[in-house]
Amino acid sequence: MTGQTVDRPFTSSPDAAPVELSARFQSALHHALLVFLLLLTFFPFFIAILTSLKSFQQLLVNFWLPAFPLQLHNYVMAWNEIYRSIINSSLVSLGAVTGVLLCASLAAYAFARIDFAWRDGAYYLVLSLLMIPGVLTLIGRYLLIVQFGLMNSLWGLILPYIAGGLAFAVFLLTGFFSDLPEELFEAARMDGGTELQMYRLIALPLSRPIMAIVGLLTFLSTWGDYVWPLLVLRSPEKFTLMLGLAKFTGNSQVMFGPLMAGYVIASIPTAIIIVLMMRTFAGAALVGAFK
Amino acid sequence: MSVQTADAGLDSKLWSGRRRALRRNLTAFLFLLPTFLFLAIFMYQPTFNVIYHTFFRWDGFTLERFVGFKNYITMVNDPNMHIATRNLGWFFLGWMLQRISPFLVAELVFNLKRERSKYWYRTLFVLPMVVPFLVTIMIWKFIYNPLPTIGVLNRMLGSFGLEEWQTAWLSEPSLVILALLFVGFPWISGWPFMIFYAGLQQIPSEVLDASVMDGCNVWQRMVRIDIPLVITSIQLVAIQTMIGIIQEFAFVLIMTAGGPAKASLVPGLLLFMAAFRGDQMGYGATIGVTMFIAIFILTLLSFRYTTSPFARTRRTRET
Numbered sequence: 001m002t003g004q005t006v007d008r009p010f011t012s013s014p015d016a017a018p019v020e021l022s023a024r025f026q027s028a029l030h031h032a033l034l035v036f037l038l039l040l041t042f043f044p045f046f047i048a049i050l051t052s053l054k055s056f057q058q059l060l061v062n063f064w065l066p067a068f069p070l071q072l073h074n075y076v077m078a079w080n081e082i083y084r085s086i087i088n089s090s091l092v093s094l095g096a097v098t099g100v101l102l103c104a105s106l107a108a109y110a111f112a113r114i115d116f117a118w119r120d121g122a123y124y125l126v127l128s129l130l131m132i133p134g135v136l137t138l139i140g141r142y143l144l145i146v147q148f149g150l151m152n153s154l155w156g157l158i159l160p161y162i163a164g165g166l167a168f169a170v171f172l173l174t175g176f177f178s179d180l181p182e183e184l185f186e187a188a189r190m191d192g193g194t195e196l197q198m199y200r201l202i203a204l205p206l207s208r209p210i211m212a213i214v215g216l217l218t219f220l221s222t223w224g225d226y227v228w229p230l231l232v233l234r235s236p237e238k239f240t241l242m243l244g245l246a247k248f249t250g251n252s253q254v255m256f257g258p259l260m261a262g263y264v265i266a267s268i269p270t271a272i273i274i275v276l277m278m279r280t281f282a283g284a285a286l287v288g289a290f291k
Numbered sequence: 292m293s294v295q296t297a298d299a300g301l302d303s304k305l306w307s308g309r310r311r312a313l314r315r316n317l318t319a320f321l322f323l324l325p326t327f328l329f330l331a332i333f334m335y336q337p338t339f340n341v342i343y344h345t346f347f348r349w350d351g352f353t354l355e356r357f358v359g360f361k362n363y364i365t366m367v368n369d370p371n372m373h374i375a376t377r378n379l380g381w382f383f384l385g386w387m388l389q390r391i392s393p394f395l396v397a398e399l400v401f402n403l404k405r406e407r408s409k410y411w412y413r414t415l416f417v418l419p420m421v422v423p424f425l426v427t428i429m430i431w432k433f434i435y436n437p438l439p440t441i442g443v444l445n446r447m448l449g450s451f452g453l454e455e456w457q458t459a460w461l462s463e464p465s466l467v468i469l470a471l472l473f474v475g476f477p478w479i480s481g482w483p484f485m486i487f488y489a490g491l492q493q494i495p496s497e498v499l500d501a502s503v504m505d506g507c508n509v510w511q512r513m514v515r516i517d518i519p520l521v522i523t524s525i526q527l528v529a530i531q532t533m534i535g536i537i538q539e540f541a542f543v544l545i546m547t548a549g550g551p552a553k554a555s556l557v558p559g560l561l562l563f564m565a566a567f568r569g570d571q572m573g574y575g576a577t578i579g580v581t582m583f584i585a586i587f588i589l590t591l592l593s594f595r596y597t598t599s600p601f602a603r604t605r606r607t608r609e610t
Contacts, residue, residue, distance in 0.1 A: 027404070034399055034412055040477045041419060047443055048430045063446050099329075107326035116319035117312075126326070129334050133586055135538035135559055136579040139566050140337020163333030166326055195318045224423040227541045231567060242425045246545070249429055256433065256441065263426045271421035278414075 052078075052260035059256060071257055078248075078262035084237060085244030086269070092157045092240060093222045097215045099162035100169050104214065105207070107166075108173030109199045113185060123174070129167040142231055156232040157222075157240070165218045176210040177203055216277055223270060241266055341576045349573035362577040372578075375556045378468060382557065383536050385472035390483050390532040391525065397487040398513055413488060419480040428545050431474045435460040461547050464554035471546055471555060483528045490524030491517060530593055534586050558582060 050066060051059060052074055058067035110116065111123050141160050150156035180203065188198050204211075226242045233239055236247065245266055252259050348358050366372055400412045419427075436442030437459035439449055445457040460470040494517065502512045518525070540559030543549060549556040549564075558578055566575025 030399065030403065031408075034396075034403075037396060037477055037479060038412070038415055041416065041479055044427070044430045044434060044443075045419060045422060048433070051433075060440055064450075103325040103329060106322045110319040110322035114315055114319045114322070116316045119319075122323065122327075126330065129330065131587065131590070132334070132338055133534060133538045133579075133583055135540070135562060136341060136583045137334060137337040138562075139572055139576050139579065140341045141333060142567070143340070143572075144333065144337060159329070160333045163329040166329055167334075170326065195322070199322075220423075224425055226425050226545065227563075242423070245425065245429065249432075260430075260433070263422075263429060266426050267422045270423060274421050 048260045048263055051256055052258075052264050054257050056256065074257040074261040075265065077255075077258040078265055081248050081258070082241065082244045082262050082265065085239045085241045086265075088154060088238060089223055089241040090269070092154055092161070093219050095154075095158035096161035096165065096222045097218045099158065100165040100218045101211055101215055103162065104166050104169035104173055105204065105211065106199070107170050108177050109195075109203050111170070111174045112177030112180075113198070113203070114195060126167055126170050130171065134164065138227070138231075145232055151232060152234040152238055153232075154238065157229060160228065161218075161222045161225075165214075165221070169214045169218070172210060172214055173207065176207055180206055212277060216273065219273060220270060342580055344573055345577040345580050347573050349576075350570045358573075362573050363581070365574065366577050366581065369561075371553065371556065371561055372558065374553050375558045375561050378555060379537070379557050381468050382472065382539070383533075385468075386536050387529065387532060389472075389475070389478040390481075390528055393479050393481065393484040394487045394521075394525065396479050397484055397491055398517065401488065401491045402509065416479050416484055420482075425545065427475065428542060432461075432546060435470060437462065462551050464551050467547060467551065467555045471543065474542075474546070483532075486524050486528055487521065490521035494520050526593065530590055533589055533593070537582050537586055537589075 050064075053070045053072070054062075054067050054074075055071050058071070061067070107126070111119065145151055145156045145160070148156075150159070184202050185198055188202060193201075224242060225240075226246070229240045229243050233243060236244075239247065245262060248262050249259060345362050346357060346359060348356055348361075396416065400409055400416070403409050403412070433441075434443040436445070439445045439454070439457045442457075442460075444460065448454070448456045458466070461467055463470075498516060498520070499512075502516055507515070538559050540557055540563055543555055543557055543560050544563065547555045549560050559582070562575045562578040562582075565571040565578065
């Protein structure tokens with residue numbers, strides 16, 4: 001019965017005092033449950049950060065609490081081990097994001113704003129790719145990369161990543177471009193603007209939030225990929241971050257400190273990008289995109 | 292005379308209209324060209340290539356010979372495939388529940404009174420998403436470390452005096468699937484939470500007000516109002532999860548590589564091993580195509596059977 005009072009979203013509760021008290025108790029319980037779930041959620045990451053600041057000896061002696069002195073040189077060791085792969089991953093992800101945004105925005109503009117023959121057919125041809133599981137094309141893409149001589153090259157990652165991200169990007173951007181008011185384009189057309197000019201001067205500037213989301217999604221999926229680099233890359237100096245981390249994990253059987261420091265470092269770029277997005281304009285739209 | 296000029300005008304208008312349409316088509320073609328080049332080379336071609344080669348004995352480079360449906364028959368009779376499919380069944384069940392359960396937490400946050408606390412809980416629950424998936428997996432591998440002094444879980448059991456429970460979590464055939472399913476506990480942080488929350492925000496406030504007026508309790512409101520109204524979000528998460536689970540293998544590859552002794556083998560991993568570690572490209576492709584068919588059928592079925600809850604609630608309200 002008391003559950004009713006607390007969980008009604010808009011009760012101002014002008015009721016009698018006992019109800020008020022039990023409502024407060026319920027509310028405390030509500031928060032306690034959520035805080036408990038938050039603690040469980042953060043526990044592994046908390047342990048990882050804690051361990052990243054300890055030597056092996058400190059870990060054995062004092063597992064659960066911070067141990068002093070903090071072993072900051074763990075981070076130096078980890079950085080020396082993985083900085084090369086961070087550069088590689090950045091190149092790959094930036095290449096993929098640029099390619100996806102450029103190609104997908106052009107295609108989406110055509111689908112949304114140009115009335116051409118077989119428009120629906122071409123659109124469904126792109127959308128149908130959303131049904132194809134990545135694991136199905138894995139073998140075929142691998143053979144292509146071998147034939148093109150792109151094995152052990154970062155291009156062997158960038159090009160398939162662009163292709164892999166396009167279908168969803170075209171889908172999102174087409175939806176966005178079709179919602180732009182027609183009057184803007186009508187006015188530009190009166191002034192003799194070409195489609196390319198309208199794309200560049202009207203559609204692109206107005207679609208920065210959605211472009212940021214598409215870019216973010218592409219970045220995250222390419223940054224975190226493990227299987228495809230594992231198949232394509234052979235030499236350690238070409239490794240992307242996830243491969244570098246896996247190799248580091250294999251090599252450092254007891255160096256848990258530097259290893260966890262490596263994990264923390266690997267999370268920093270994605271953290272920075274996501275926080276920047278939340279801070280600026282895309283935070284609200286990020287949630288909106290999934291509706 | 293006047294008729295003639297009008298006719299000529301119409302003619303030229305028609306002609307210029309046709310020319311404009313042609314130019315529009317050409318422009319669109321140029322806009323679409325880069326996308327379709329990429330898709331043709333890296334998506335359509337590999338897909339058809341793979342499907343075609345399931346009918347061959349094939350190591351990837353030299354086509355050996357046409358074998359008809361033999362690859363498919365081999366797959367159906369492959370004992371490894373039986374093990375993998377059974378394991379996948381357990382993973383499917385567990386991961387499906389995991390991906391849907393954040394709905395309850397989304398309800399908990401959504402039912403808070405103050406907007407500020409809603410905002411903070413929402414942000415904090417989503418925050419761990421900044422950690423790359425592989426890193427999360429590796430931290431969990433550290434949690435499951437078999438050494439009693441190093442493994443977080445074993446150490447925790449030790450400090451509670453439960454030394455006899457300490458074990459090598461990922462090397463026990465009877466425990467390994469449970470241990471893998473437990474990874475990520477309490478399974479809240481992730482895009483399903485975001486989608487569910489966005490879905491709840493979409494519910495018109497009049498509906499919620501009315502439910503308060505009618506004195507409906509939280510549980511009733513969730514079952515009768517929230518779930519039917521956000522069922523499309525739930526369906527979206529369920530379908531995406533299903534597609535992901537059927538082809539999942541990177542996670543298992545990193546955690547256990549299918550071990551111990553195939554106890555955590557899944558079909559995706561079997562595909563990976565056959566195609567890239569065993570030179571049986573044709574057989575790997577066969578598993579891939581079978582997964583594609585399974586995903587396709589399950590997606591169609593779930594659309595058929597889950598879009599109707601709106602109608603169902605309407606009916607129950609009338610009676």
